[in-house]
Amino acid sequence: MSESMNVAAKKIADKMIADADKLKLIASTLSNGTLVIDCGVNAKGSIKGGELFTKVCLGGICDVGISIPGDLSDIMAMPAVKVKTDFPALTTLGSQKAGWKIEVDDYFAMASGPAQTHKFKNDEIYAMTNYKEDSDIAVITLEANKLPDEKVAQFIADECGVKTDNLTILVAPTASLVGSIQISGRALEVGIYKMYEVMGFDVTKITYAAGITPITPVDPDNLKAMGKTNDAIIFGGRTYYYIEPDEGESLEELATNLPSSSSENYGKSFLEFFEEADGDFYKIPKEVFAPAQVIVNDMVTGEMFHTGSIDLERLKKSFEVKEVKFL
Template sequence: MSESMNVAAKKIADEMVQNAEKLKVIPSTLSNGTCVIDCGVNAKGSIKGGELFTKVCLGGICDVGISIPGDLSDIMAMPAVKVKTDFPALTTLGSQKAGWKININGYYAIGSGPGQTHKFKDSEIYKITNYVEESDIAVITLEADTLPNEDIAQYIADECDVKTENLTILVAPTASLVGSIQISGRALETGIYKMHEILDFDITKITYAAGITPITPVDPDSLKAMGKTNDAIIFGGRAYYYIEPAEGENLEELATNLPSSASEKYGQSFIELFEEAGRDFYKMPKDIFAPAQIIVNDMVTGQMFHTGYIDLERLKESFEVKEIINKK
């Protein structure tokens, strides 16, 4: 692919700055020249802002939209994030993956976005997708409760080997509207990560992918918000993968093992599993992080495999739904 993901993402970030008032975001420039876009710390954020933030996470080379599914009832007939990409492996594991844990000088954040192409330029994902980042700019998204200062921006710029004035940072807490949207937009990523890291499948065979997940209700409690956003994918995410398998390769086994319900730990909420892991995200069972429902299209044979299911009851419990039925 010839287009730089950082360049594509920077165009979106610039659009957000230009339309800051409409998007309810607050852009600012640090004294070292770094552009910081507050999408939920002090800013209110917006639905469109969440859509654009998600697109930046995916490197700008994808389609992201918000809709209310018309073919589903009950709780799933709520706003949902739709993601479509023609570069599934690269946009998800090469950009959207929350692969950068930032913990410096008392500042903690989880980093995503195409800036990782600089930080982790020798990563396997860029080798197998034949992607080389040639730009001198970096765009990073942070899941954090506070905004970065000049020292944090300098650290990120140094790690990306770019000048601070060529760095753009977008920030949204988990407990915010934009945070809810961008995390719900990760259904495709979780499935592709599971294929790659757990099922040992060649993810370059995924030609196209599309996913949809309900937007998590915003919860001001950061811990509860983290639980709800992950449960949205585990119990309510749907992903469609169009795959060209190697000769003689049967995708039925892949599809069978791919949804979250294939995990032995399925049924427990994210918070329950998080507590069992001593509140260490990286000690949690990896195979639970996957979409609830999967459709795999074998583009060689034309077969389609449909596995997993939407678990409305567990979604209701996680989202703390109180149903009020008014009948005359």
């Protein structure tokens, strides 16, 4: 990787600031020099803003787009987030994964983005992918209901080992348009996370990956929004993984056990899991997070394994779809 993910993400963030009015975002600078981009707290946000936010989450080295419509069946079609990456393990586990829980006084956020390459620089994923962060800037995305202040920014900068005026923070609540888009853009991530954390698979063998997930309807209730956005992936996410296995290694078992429906707990909504975990997102069983449908292409043998399926009825129940019939 010739370019730092933080540098790539910073270019996107700077473009978001330059086009803030058009993207319905609000950019500001804290007294300590940290740039803050409000993508949904006080700002309205936008579809394009959600696309760019998702791209920043992935470290800027990927393709993110919106498909309109994203067909799920012949009776319901919705806009969907499309993600493609040639660096699957690095962009998802090394940047997009919400692996950092920010807690400063009464401020709470789930953090993603390439700033994690500073915070978790000794994480195995960077050694596996031969990535080393050599920039002195940090770009972080926060899923939070409030904007960070100077104290929060100082904490993040200190943890990353950068100056506060070299820090850029993007913020979007779960209950916002940008929040809905960026979470729906995580289907690839949860599949790769399950391969790595639950199944013990060498994710560096994934050469290319692509995914598409319906954009969750925006719900003003943060708890319900959290449930709907995660259900979008569990019941409606479709992912494609191009893998180069070792000689003689079959990918059939991997594919069989990867979709959400392979879990013995399949069928519960995300909110049910959340309640069972006493409201702690990080205590939810890891195998719960998985895309609904998976296609695995063995690039050595040419075989393709297709597992799982879109669960339209559970998706419609989660989204509280009310079908209106003409008289």
